[in-house]
Amino acid sequence: MKINAGNLKKGDFILYQNEIWQVQKAEFYAPGKGAALMKTKIWNVKTGKNIDITFKSGEEVEVVEVESRLMVFLYKDNENLYFMDEKTFNQYSVPLTAVSGLEKYLKEGEKLYVYIFNDVPLSVRPPLSVRLKVVKAEEAVKGDTVSSAKKPVTLETGAVIMAPLFIKEGDIVIVNPETGEYTGREGK
Amino acid sequence: MKIKVNFSNLKNHQNFLFIIRLIEEFLQKKGYLKIDLPVLSPTLIPESYLEVFETDFRYFDKREKLYLTPSPELFLKRLLVEGIGSCYYLGKSFRNSDPPSSLHSFEFTMLEFYKTGVNYMEIADEVLEMLKYISFKIFNKREFYYKNKRVLLRRWEFFTVSQAFYRFAGINSDELFDKKKFMKKAKYKGYNIENFSYEEIWSQIYTQEIEPKLGIRGFPTLIYNYPKEFAALAKLNPDGKTAQRFEFYINGIELGDCYTELSDWKEQEDRFAEEYLERKRNKKINHPIDKGFIQALKYGLPDCAGIAIGVERLAMVFLGFDSIDKLKVIDIIL
Numbered sequence: 001m002k003i004n005a006g007n008l009k010k011g012d013f014i015l016y017q018n019e020i021w022q023v024q025k026a027e028f029y030a031p032g033k034g035a036a037l038m039k040t041k042i043w044n045v046k047t048g049k050n051i052d053i054t055f056k057s058g059e060e061v062e063v064v065e066v067e068s069r070l071m072v073f074l075y076k077d078n079e080n081l082y083f084m085d086e087k088t089f090n091q092y093s094v095p096l097t098a099v100s101g102l103e104k105y106l107k108e109g110e111k112l113y114v115y116i117f118n119d120v121p122l123s124v125r126p127p128l129s130v131r132l133k134v135v136k137a138e139e140a141v142k143g144d145t146v147s148s149a150k151k152p153v154t155l156e157t158g159a160v161i162m163a164p165l166f167i168k169e170g171d172i173v174i175v176n177p178e179t180g181e182y183t184g185r186e187g188k
Numbered sequence: 189m190k191i192k193v194n195f196s197n198l199k200n201h202q203n204f205l206f207i208i209r210l211i212e213e214f215l216q217k218k219g220y221l222k223i224d225l226p227v228l229s230p231t232l233i234p235e236s237y238l239e240v241f242e243t244d245f246r247y248f249d250k251r252e253k254l255y256l257t258p259s260p261e262l263f264l265k266r267l268l269v270e271g272i273g274s275c276y277y278l279g280k281s282f283r284n285s286d287p288p289s290s291l292h293s294f295e296f297t298m299l300e301f302y303k304t305g306v307n308y309m310e311i312a313d314e315v316l317e318m319l320k321y322i323s324f325k326i327f328n329k330r331e332f333y334y335k336n337k338r339v340l341l342r343r344w345e346f347f348t349v350s351q352a353f354y355r356f357a358g359i360n361s362d363e364l365f366d367k368k369k370f371m372k373k374a375k376y377k378g379y380n381i382e383n384f385s386y387e388e389i390w391s392q393i394y395t396q397e398i399e400p401k402l403g404i405r406g407f408p409t410l411i412y413n414y415p416k417e418f419a420a421l422a423k424l425n426p427d428g429k430t431a432q433r434f435e436f437y438i439n440g441i442e443l444g445d446c447y448t449e450l451s452d453w454k455e456q457e458d459r460f461a462e463e464y465l466e467r468k469r470n471k472k473i474n475h476p477i478d479k480g481f482i483q484a485l486k487y488g489l490p491d492c493a494g495i496a497i498g499v500e501r502l503a504m505v506f507l508g509f510d511s512i513d514k515l516k517v518i519d520i521i522l
Contacts, residue, residue, distance in 0.1 A: 028289055028292065030283070033391055034237060034418070052400070054396035
């Protein structure tokens with residue numbers, strides 16, 4: 001389906017230079033020296049690469065219908081993440097290159113949306129947040145940099161994030177898997 | 189649309205107002221006279237790419253159309269004709285069809301100032317001095333950091349539009365000023381040119397390939413001498429191909445737009461007619477052309493140059509934010 005670039009929204013999938021990209025950011029821009037433009041940041045579902053592209057707002061862009069299907073994350077190896085569709089028991093693999101670091105925050109057995117186009121899995125929709133157990137946290141040293149007041153902690157998936165000084169081993173922390181940022185602690 | 193209260197922005201908002209105070213302090217020290225102006229006008233300068241807000245004034249059974257001003261230019265130039273001398277307006281301006289984004293708001297604070305007896309490059313000196321003044325008052329230094337990048341205000345980094353197109357987009361001046369060659373080159377570069385005009389493609393390449401490269405090498409960038417198609421109300425250079433217009437950038441963000449003002453009423457009238465037709469073609473609101481503006485130019489506009497600066501954007505850069513909404517305690521959002 002073709003739409004005017006002016007109507008692009010975050011989350012849309014588009015065909016650009018024969019590849020499928022997801023719109024990460026779409027901002028209207030009126031430079032005052034010509035017609036309005038759409039400044040976008042698009043993400044290549046295959047390579048995980050982000051690029052900035054400016055479209056004319058009246059320019060036609062091919063939008064593709066990509067399905068997001070809930071699947072169980074089974075395991076990963078050095079190249080792929082493996083998922084299973086619980087309805088059909090079919091297994092799908094998503095290349096690590098397409099998830100750009102997300103794998104560090106995924107637990108086996110977790111349910112996630114996988115983007116599918118023509119029955120080929122493209123990528124994984126990053127959850128807004130993940131809850132992970134802290135398996136290693138150093139005791140905070142008093143007098144450490146006051147401004148940041150954060151320390152590295154290791155999570156059950158092996159990922160290391162910066163968390164506030166009060167976080168201890170065994171705590172469940174809430175992390176934004178796209179940025180690896182600590183956003184909160186599960187209440188006790 | 190709805191009203192959003194961002195009370196946690198109160199401190200930022202105070203800082204924004206402080207920057208406004210610094211701007212006014214600077215301009216008044218330099219002898220610019222402050223003028224307050226109406227924001228509703230019965231006529232406007234036709235600008236093909238701006239959409240306006242339309243309303244009406246009612247009394248008994250009569251109605252008169254009024255428009256929110258997208259810029260105070262039509263008023264300030266009348267005053268310049270009267271002999272007011274160097275002057276400024278700092279207040280609200282309105283641009284319809286600009287959905288709110290990190291750099292846009294349909295209602296925003298504009299600083300527009302004019303200096304008589306000078307051309308655009310002398311305004312550039314004045315702007316740099318103003319940036320230094322603000323920086324010194326906030327950071328006690330004539331430099332600051334924006335997104336971890338140093339911005340030294342010692343001098344401008346200069347590019348003509350033609351140099352910038354060559355350096356950042358590989359388009360030489362021969363191709364830049366020849367519409368046919370330009371479109372051919374754009375197509376070769378992968379742009380979709382079908383049914384689009386030179387102005388549209390130019391603008392797309394400028395935004396995609398040039399803008400992000402401006403103001404990122406330690407100094408603010410001043411880019412000048414735009415093709416005559418983008419002359420708007422600027423005087424042309426003797427080369428006949430470019431206009432005495434500059435814009436300045438910090439970290440890829442356009443902060444101001446300056447012209448040596450066109451004083452030739454005949455040429456201005458012709459440009460108005462073109463812009464009017466373009467507005468009609470684009471099905472924009474058909475507001476009356478400001479004929480009084482042409483009358484004023486006929487009387488005689490003194491040699492002068494002027495600049496419009498988006499105050500929220502400027503404050504955003506000095507305060508280290510990446511969106512103008514961080515400065516607002518009350519925001520109207522979609």
